[in-house]
Amino acid sequence: MSHGNMNLTLKIWRQKNDKETGKLVTYPVKDISPDMSFLEMFDVLNEELINKGEEPIAFDHDCREGICGMCSMFINGRPHGPKRGVTTCQLHMRSFKNGDTIVVEPWRAAAFPVIKDLTVDRSAFDRIIAKGGFISVNTGNAQDANNIPIPKPDADASFEAAACIGCGACVATCKNSSAMLFVSAKISQLALLPQGRVEATTRVKNMVAQMDEEGFGNCTNTGACEIECPKGISLENIARMNREYFVANIKS
Amino acid sequence: MSNSSANFIQSSLGKKLLMGLTGLFLISFLVVHATLNSFIFAMDGGDLFNQGAHFMATNPIIRIMEIVLFIGIILHIVQALVLTLKNQKARPVKYAVNDGKANSKWYSRSMGILGSLLLMFLVIHLSHFWVGTKAAQFGGTIDEHNTYIEIIEVFHNPLIVLVYLLGVISLGYHLAHGFQSSFQTLGLNHPKYTPLVKLAGLWFSILITIVFAAMPISVYFGIVK
Numbered sequence: 269m270s271h272g273n274m275n276l277t278l279k280i281w282r283q284k285n286d287k288e289t290g291k292l293v294t295y296p297v298k299d300i301s302p303d304m305s306f307l308e309m310f311d312v313l314n315e316e317l318i319n320k321g322e323e324p325i326a327f328d329h330d331c332r333e334g335i336c337g338m339c340s341m342f343i344n345g346r347p348h349g350p351k352r353g354v355t356t357c358q359l360h361m362r363s364f365k366n367g368d369t370i371v372v373e374p375w376r377a378a379a380f381p382v383i384k385d386l387t388v389d390r391s392a393f394d395r396i397i398a399k400g401g402f403i404s405v406n407t408g409n410a411q412d413a414n415n416i417p418i419p420k421p422d423a424d425a426s427f428e429a430a431a432c433i434g435c436g437a438c439v440a441t442c443k444n445s446s447a448m449l450f451v452s453a454k455i456s457q458l459a460l461l462p463q464g465r466v467e468a469t470t471r472v473k474n475m476v477a478q479m480d481e482e483g484f485g486n487c488t489n490t491g492a493c494e495i496e497c498p499k500g501i502s503l504e505n506i507a508r509m510n511r512e513y514f515v516a517n518i519k520s
Numbered sequence: 521m522s523n524s525s526a527n528f529i530q531s532s533l534g535k536k537l538l539m540g541l542t543g544l545f546l547i548s549f550l551v552v553h554a555t556l557n558s559f560i561f562a563m564d565g566g567d568l569f570n571q572g573a574h575f576m577a578t579n580p581i582i583r584i585m586e587i588v589l590f591i592g593i594i595l596h597i598v599q600a601l602v603l604t605l606k607n608q609k610a611r612p613v614k615y616a617v618n619d620g621k622a623n624s625k626w627y628s629r630s631m632g633i634l635g636s637l638l639l640m641f642l643v644i645h646l647s648h649f650w651v652g653t654k655a656a657q658f659g660g661t662i663d664e665h666n667t668y669i670e671i672i673e674v675f676h677n678p679l680i681v682l683v684y685l686l687g688v689i690s691l692g693y694h695l696a697h698g699f700q701s702s703f704q705t706l707g708l709n710h711p712k713y714t715p716l717v718k719l720a721g722l723w724f725s726i727l728i729t730i731v732f733a734a735m736p737i738s739v740y741f742g743i744v745k
């Protein structure tokens with residue numbers, strides 16, 4: 269074993285499909301480099317499993333650089349593991365110690381059914397976004413820059429909300445499986461800009477209605493989502509969504 | 521497409537709004553209640569306290585507010601029940617390992633349990649004092665009704681004092697989260713003022729706990745007699 273490498277015990281949720289009940293299965297892994305990412309460690313384990321003729325562990329991943337939001341893993345009781353502001357693909361094995369036991373589970377929510385092992389179906393998020401509809405922009409020639417003046421703080425707040433990658437960590441960690449951080453980010457990014465104001469009333473109503481229909485829970489403001497969100501989406505967005513929703517319901 | 525405001529109160533955010541509004545209303549009641557309680561420390565054999573109690577038992581506006589208060593508590597409890605059941609259904613399979621303390625306070629995750637403890641306490645509490653006052657009101661003996669003597673008698677029992685302390689501590693933790701939570705629910709979050717709201721909520725919860733705990737403790741130890 270080269271210097272600094274680790275031996276670990278993994279307990280990983282295995283589940284054949286959405287019908288069968290799964291269970292935690294123990295896998296020892298040896299000689300793991302602290303510079304590997306968590307997903308690379310899974311690649312090593314999967315290679316071993318394939319060589320032994322066993323079924324590899326299904327897990328979601330795509331960009332492996334923290335922008336696609338696919339790599340959903342609930343690691344030792346926290347989404348994306350122990351570090352703040354990172355996704356699982358950005359988590360390095362140096363965040364663990366030689367001899368550690370690491371429990372890995374899929375996101376747990378009625379609205380995110382398990383497809384297989386650690387992969388879950390997050391299309392509920394897509395349906396909520398689709399309910400947001402479109403924004404009104406005039407077609408034709410491109411507008412002059414700065415044609416519509418937007419205060420810098422609004423533009424910044426909108427940009428920060430738009431940083432949400434739809435990973436679902438907020439739902440996964442919330443004791444109520446509430447999607448309100450995600451939905452409020454998607455509502456805020458448009459509600460803060462003049463182009464998004466035109467349909468703001470119907471947008472917030474439709475997105476909240478879809479969120480409820482998908483079976484997500486109700487926020488109790490524990491603030492866990494804000495701590496665990498890899499993109500640092502703020503609770504201010506949830507308050508903004510609440511305001512938008514109340515005003516929208518007063519108006520129409 | 522669900523577009524009508526008729527769905528408002530059925531929606532998650534509508535229910536939460538009701539939760540927050542009733543919670544804040546109940547807090548305003550606590551302020552009045554705690555103020556009247558502290559009248560026992562006038563050390564005048566209960567004169568001031570009994571005047572306060574008599575005013576509360578006879579003033580017509582307070583009589584109406586009492587009904588509003590009961591409706592508020594019922595709405596708060598019913599919404600709490602509905603929301604908590606929905607939230608439990610939203611996660612049918614639990615995690616084997618869930619490190620809640622890494623990202624939130626235990627009392628923010630225990631509002632249902634704290635509220636249920638509060639409810640149990642409330643029933644005991646009402647059976648001690650409210651029932652007696654009601655009987656006097658309807659029996660026409662409210663002018664002779666001495667609430668001060670009533671509390672002195674009730675708080676001689678150490679078991680009752682213990683139950684009250686547990687009830688009051690549950691209330692303190694319920695408010696430690698609930699006070700600031702209700703502002704967030706109403707959509708009032710601002711980088712400048714939210715830290716102040718959180719601080720005020722914490723100190724309010726501590727103060728309320730101390731004031732309510734002071735009555736049974738000081739009666740039991742004979743400081744107030």
Ligand code: HEM
Nearest residue numbers: 488539540543546547600631632635636639698701702705
């Ligand atoms: C004097 C009595 C009470 C007061 C002053 C009070 C106050 C509050 C406040 C201010 C909130 C925050 C609302 C929000 O976040 O929008 C709250 C939430 C809550 N209360 Fe109460 N409450 C009381 C009694 C109860 C009782 C008797 C129960 C249960 C049977 C209960 C259960 C809950 C639950 C489950 C929540 C939701 C947690 C949350 O959204 O933060 N409460 N309460």
Ligand code: SF4
Nearest residue numbers: 432433435436438497
């Ligand atoms: S709000 Fe944060 S945690 Fe939730 S989906 Fe968006 S990026 Fe992920």
Ligand code: FES
Nearest residue numbers: 332336337339357
């Ligand atoms: S794989 Fe894209 S964010 Fe992790």
